[in-house]
Amino acid sequence: ETGVTQTPRHLVMGMTNKKSLKCEQHLGHNAMYWYKQSAKKPLELMFVYNFKEQTENNSVPSRFSPECPNSSHLFLHLHTLQPEDSALYLCASSQLRPGNEKLFFGSGTQLSVL
């Protein structure tokens, strides 16, 4: 148990569906992240939120829409996805400390787009 909970663990959706991934951290951290991990590829950073404000969008297509209502919760809203978006989506949180930050990851949501 890392203190970062992601739901659902598995999700299958069609290309016309709308779904949301949820992440919750119980660690009192002030930064949250979304990462994507495609099969046999390194993790790719998607979004960064510091103190609920989005500070980084790594050229992510608009069919992925993040939402951070407070420092403990992070959502990733999905719509009109493509089969190549099938991947493991990982949420992480950290306490902002230059150089010494440790990221705590959830177990991820395994997404399949049909």
Add this chain to the structure above:
Amino acid sequence: DAKTTQPNSMESNEEEPVHLPCNHSTISGTDYIHWYRQLPSQGPEYVIHGLTSNVNNRMASLAIAEDRKSSTLILHRATLRDAAVYYCILRDGETSGSRLTFGEGTQLTVNP
């Protein structure tokens, strides 16, 4: 972030020490060296980090070369549960909330 280079894979036997190398020849003076590992079907987990001196914790030891251009993660007694992908990452010590860029990492196989 400065780039790191790691072997694609390594193999070890159970209960033997494992030395996982990482080269970071372009490291800057303010970069911290972080190690994470990712077990199958899980998110990465923090292992250890350091700046200049060697570091020990309950999971592993980190040996940093004097010129800081390389480092070695040491697992003192490998277990089957240590089989994972190990990532060596440099973090800028002057900014926070910055991206954590993962490379390919080293796939560690532990033989019983």
